[in-house]
Amino acid sequence: MSNISLHRLIGQDWRAQKWLALMLLACIASALTVVHFAHLNRQLTIAQDGLYQQRDQLDIEWRNLLLEQRALSEHSRVEDIARNQLQMLRPAGEQDVAVTQP
16 A cells, blocks of 8 residues: 555656656756767867868968979079070071061
């Protein structure tokens, strides 16, 4: 008989405090959601930092390539290669040919 009354008391208490239990479950669900989104935020921040580092590396490489291109296209270097490697000579006045469009 003691079991039956205890079972009844628990049932009555549950009915009386169901809003409190629901609020407790909502609080726990909210806390788990905050933890989940904080974790996602950290992962995205780490990925963003990696992309920033990659961007900086590509920017440095681009600047080095621009410097190399400028160095390779200097007039004196091109003229030196034309003279020494290709045995080209600057044409004399009588060898100049002017091309005109019709």
